[in-house]
Amino acid sequence: MKLYDYVLSPSCYKVRLMAALTRVKLEIRAVDFHPGAEHRGPELMALNPAGSIPILEDGDLILSESAAMLTYLAANAGPEWLGSGAPEETARIQQWLSFAHRLTASLGGARLHEMLLRPGDIGALQAQGIAALRELEAGLVEQGLRGMRFIASDQPTIADIACFPYVALAPDGGIPLAPYPAIRLWSRAIRGLDNFIEMPGIPRLHELKPEPHVEPGEV
Numbered sequence: 001m002k003l004y005d006y007v008l009s010p011s012c013y014k015v016r017l018m019a020a021l022t023r024v025k026l027e028i029r030a031v032d033f034h035p036g037a038e039h040r041g042p043e044l045m046a047l048n049p050a051g052s053i054p055i056l057e058d059g060d061l062i063l064s065e066s067a068a069m070l071t072y073l074a075a076n077a078g079p080e081w082l083g084s085g086a087p088e089e090t091a092r093i094q095q096w097l098s099f100a101h102r103l104t105a106s107l108g109g110a111r112l113h114e115m116l117l118r119p120g121d122i123g124a125l126q127a128q129g130i131a132a133l134r135e136l137e138a139g140l141v142e143q144g145l146r147g148m149r150f151i152a153s154d155q156p157t158i159a160d161i162a163c164f165p166y167v168a169l170a171p172d173g174g175i176p177l178a179p180y181p182a183i184r185l186w187s188r189a190i191r192g193l194d195n196f197i198e199m200p201g202i203p204r205l206h207e208l209k210p211e212p213h214v215e216p217g218e219v
């Protein structure tokens with residue numbers, strides 16, 4: 001399986017993390033996302049007209065949505081990550097997989113704004129990110145009351161892996177995690193899983209951050 005990957009992308013990290021947890025060896029094809037914008041070049045646009053990464057290729061199968069990639073990896077190598085099959089749990093997994101898109105748009109958007117100086121309304125992105133974190137915090141507290149440590153089940157599922165990266169990296173977008181004790185406990189449980197891998201390269205992202213433009217005489 002070949003992953004078109006950018007080492008500092010939380011969406012790509014979801015797939016690398018799921019592969020590590022299910023012990024699947026990926027062939028990594030590094031994409032020059034920043035500053036090269038290679039994901040919008042002809043080769044990758046031909047694979048994914050949406051112009052986003054990750055892209056996962058396995059023979060004739062080309063996937064361009066990370067949730068589908070997590071599902072595919074789990075179905076191939078770790079079906080327990082898809083849950084027990086109980087209707088309520090299956091529905092909860094789908095609920096949080098969909099919710100993860102809002103984390104990408106809000107926390108991910110704030111991170112791109114702060115780290116790569118992407119245009120956008122940072123106040124609105126942060127407010128949406130905080131609203132999403134509160135929703136996740138409430139979801140985890142409810143799970144705790146059911147005696148479950150993970151977001152959809154008492155065992156970790158693809159829903160946890162879909163939500164974890166953007167949450168863990170929220171401080172990059174100027175959103176602290178201190179107000180969310182249930183999220184911090186959940187993050188610790190995910191970090192404690194066998195074969196967990198960290199996302200490397202965070203200091204590198206800080207190096208890549210463009211210098212703010214300062215007019216002469218402005219300082």
Ligand SMILES: N[C@@H](CCC(=O)N[C@@H](CS)C(=O)NCC(=O)O)C(=O)O
Nearest residue numbers: 009010011051052053054064065066
């Ligand atoms: N729906 C996609 C979204 C992935 C996504 O947002 N990827 C970012 C990188 S982390 C991207 O490629 N953005 C395009 C851009 O910013 O130009 C998924 O979950 O796989």
